Amino acid sequence: MVRNMIRGGLCALLFAGAGAAQAQAPVKIGFITTLSTPAGYIGEDERDGFSLAIKQGGGKLGGVPVELVVEDDALKPANAKQAVDRMLQSGIKLYTGVNFSNVLAAVAPSVLRDGAYYVSLNAGPSTFAGEKCDKNYFVASFQNDAYHSAGGAAANELGYKRVVLLAPNYQAGRDALAGFKRTYKGEVVAEIYTKLDQSDFSVEMARVRSLAPDAIYQFHPGGAGINFAKQYANAGLTKTIPMLMPSFSMDGRMLAASGASAEGLYTVGMWTTEMDNPQSSAFVKAFTEAYGRKPTDYGMQAYDTALLIASALKAVNGDLSKGDAFRAALAKADFQTLRGKFRFDTNRHPVQDYYLMRIERSGNGFAPKIVRKVVTDGRDAYVGQCKG
Structure with missing residues (x-):
């Protein structure tokens, strides 16, 4: 009897150990993003x-x-498609990371066809916000148009009657200008589309000067945005034609590169390192200590996305086969966002506030300071088209 009790106890321990080992198996998250260029x-x-x-x-x-399984897409949709296909074949069921909308267009369909989950930390193309929405596709950042609709509202408040619009000719650029025009009440003098990898904007600068608008609204992320801001200042246009832009066209890295040429420019966004809430302040401090630099909006959105995913993984104890429960937990968005307020609309895109900000001196550099809120509980224009 004692021997049977010992044997039973050992079996119980073995089963418990096996269960613990199984519970500790990590959930792999495919993280495809642009790390080069x-x-x-x-x-x-x-x-x-x-x-x-x-x-x-x-x-x-x-x-x-x-x-976290990280791959560099080098801003090439074909690279991203190959990466996601490899990851899907290896059994990964949860994805995030893509920054550019044209790259996401190559990744999301493969993920969704496989029954896997995609949670966007930046790109929010209109394509997937309306008729092509999917129950396994969530956007934790913004829908592209909505961000720029806030830009149109800001231009109205600033009293700009005649505006020239500029953006790269790809999905997010087209969404940007469509979103701006949706709320702007003045005259759009011209829409100028540039190349996604363009570095010289002298022709565009000359055209802006000749059109003489009250202001320009421009969306150029990354290196293109740095070049645009510097060339605009060097051409002397900042003194005569004000520039309004989304925060992605003058993020922290771009501010450091642009220097004093960015002072006084207006941006529109949902967050800034200067935002006055304890969660955001703690994040900025932790990020700066960990990496030796202040975070951009991209870093904030990625952190928020991780917290969102964490809330859903907790709800299902990491079991992604519990699809309904995992989706419900994501939709609940039960996490403390750094931007102050966040909830999902019925198309699984955010409902959130947007602010007009002005670039001002902060310490040894420059930072966007909130002027006032321009959109409260902003929704995107495609939610009514989403039936799924």
Whole structure:
């Protein structure tokens, strides 16, 4: 009898040990982003913001061990498509990381066809916000148009009657100008589309000067945005034709590169390193200590995305086969966002506030300071088209 009790006890311990080992198997998260090219710093901030949340959780999100599998898409949709196909074949069921909308267009369909989950930390193309929305596709950042609709509202408040619009000719650029025009009440003098990898904007500068608008609204992320801002200042246009832009066209890295030429410019966004809430302040401090630089909006969004995913992983104890429960937990968005307020609309895109900000001196550099809120509980224009 004693022998049977010992044997039973050993079996119980073995089963318990096996269960513990199984519970500790990490959930792999496919993280495809842009780490090379002049826009590579964007992916670096996204990777680092997401990784910071994992580090703070002791290698876990929501108490669930995770493994981040990172690939560089080099801003090439074909590279991203090959990367996601490899990851899907290896069994990865949860993805994030893509920064550019044209790259996401190559990644998301493969993920969704496989029944896997995609949670966007930046790109929010209109394509997937309306008729092509999917129950496994969530956007933790913004819908592209919505960000720029806030730009149109800001231009109205600033009293700009005649505006020239500029953006690169790809999905997010077209969404940007469509979103601006949706709310802007003045005259759009011209729409100028540039190349995604363009570095010389002298022709565009000359055209802006000849059109003599009240202001320009421009969207150029990454290295292109740095070149645009510098050339605009060097051409003397900042003194005569004000520039309004989304925060992605003058993020922290771009501010450091642009220097005093950015002072006084207006941006529109949902967050700034100067935002006065304890969660945001703690994040900025932790990120700066961990990586030796202040985070950009991209880093903030990635951190928020990690917290969102953590809340859902916790709800299902890391079991992604519990699809309904995992989706419901994501939709609940039960996490403390750094931007102050966040909830999902029925198309699984955010409902959130946007602010008009002005670039001002801050310490040894420059930072966007909030002037006032321009959009409260902003929704995107495509939510009514989403039936799924």
